[in-house]
Amino acid sequence: MAEAQAHRRGRGPEGNGGYPVSALATAAPSRRQGARHGTRSPVAGGRDRYLDALRALALVRVVTYHTFVWAWLSLAFPSMGVMFALAGSLMARSLERPALPVLRGRLRRLLPPLWLFAAVVVLAMMIHGWAPTAHHIGSWWTAMLLWVVPVGDPPGSAWASQATDILWYLHTYLWLVLLSPLLLRVFRLSPVVVLCLSLVPIVVLQTVWAPPDNDAGTVATDVATYVTCWLLGFAHRDGLLERLRTGPALVIAVPVMAAGGWWAFHHLQDGTYDLNNIPVAQALWSAGFVMVLLGFRPKMDWVGRIRPLERLIGIFNARAVTIYLWHEVALVLSVPLIDAMWQVTAFELSLPLGSTWFQFGVTWVLVAVAVMLFGWLEDIAARRRPMLLP
Helix, strand or coil: CHHHHHHHHHCCCCCECCECCCCCCCCCCCHHHHHHCCCCCECCCCCEHHHHHHHHHHHHHHHHHHHHCCCCHHHHCCHHHHHHHHHHHHHHHHCCCCHHHHHHHHHHHHHHHHHHHHHHHHHHHHHCCCCCCCCCHHHHHHHHHHHCCCCCCCCCCHHHHHHHHHHHHHHHHHHHHHHHHHHHHHHHHCHHHHHHHCCHHHHHHHHCCCCCCCHHHHHHHHHHHHHHHHHHHHHHHCCHHHHHCHHHHHHHHHHHHHHHHHHHHHCCECCECCHHHCHHHHHHHHHHHHHHHHHCCCCCHHHHCCHHHHHHHHHHHHCHHHHHHHHHHHHHHHHHHHHHHCCCHHHHHHCCCCCHHHHHHHHHHHHHHHHHHHCHHHHHHCCCCCCCCC
16 A cells, blocks of 8 residues: 555554445444434434545545545545544444453454455465575464464565555554553543543654664554544544534644644655655644544435435445455556556547546446455455345
């Protein structure tokens, strides 16, 4: 994933309208919370249309960024921070139940789609010559366990780096899930203090103590960058952001975002202000953005009146893991596919083959193919009847 690669360089789901939902989009609001948040627009099955729309928009933004690599998109919609905040909100709700079954359920829903992705990508890398050196065979195969449980970056070849760079999100998500029982208990002791202190680790890692240049340092930086967004998800689930109201939220969020913007433009990486290269700026800007976004509760009833849109949002939520895992592969495969189209005179004369927008469209077609080929595994992981499309 280009966004993940840039991030490291700077180092750095039951029914929407009856549709099942993905491992990255699980849990419905409780009856008590639903009553408290009067502006929500739940659909059948207890889903929140606004949150589902944000998740779908975040995935679209991820694919858009990786196609066009527009730095301004990281400011306009910090999708990774939004996704971590949504996941944190859902995790807080799930932890109303005993923690161990919740953690098992999260792993069960996340890992099988990764294993299928690994089977395809690892085999492809081996076919293209990826292999251990003579004196490191044992350690090479031991490192492959990270493809089974991604507590760090799974190993890979340079040939497939664009496809495997996305996995930083999974190890960050996994660590935040595993830490959530403790984080939630600490957060509820003093939410404001904990939220403020949660920004300290990333500042320390970027200004005082440089993390080691290994998997542990990578994980520490990634988790520290997004833990505040995860905790803001807790605050959203507990109703703290909505009680704050839009005005006071802006009074807090705007200075935080301003600090993030200032940091970005005074700590340019590779000559760009792209937040994915600048962890401190990413943490600050994303936190302020999420505070406003989750405190703003628009009515979304109109989505239910546009059935194709509602269904599309449902598919994005039901296949979030699949879309995320395979979108970079789709983007890579779009290149030889378009190259082949240049050999057909009718296509060369009739289609804008040299346009990045055309590549963007082809990528989404290939993402749709991946959803139909591999998305059913998300149903099996969730112990549902597998479906071609939810």
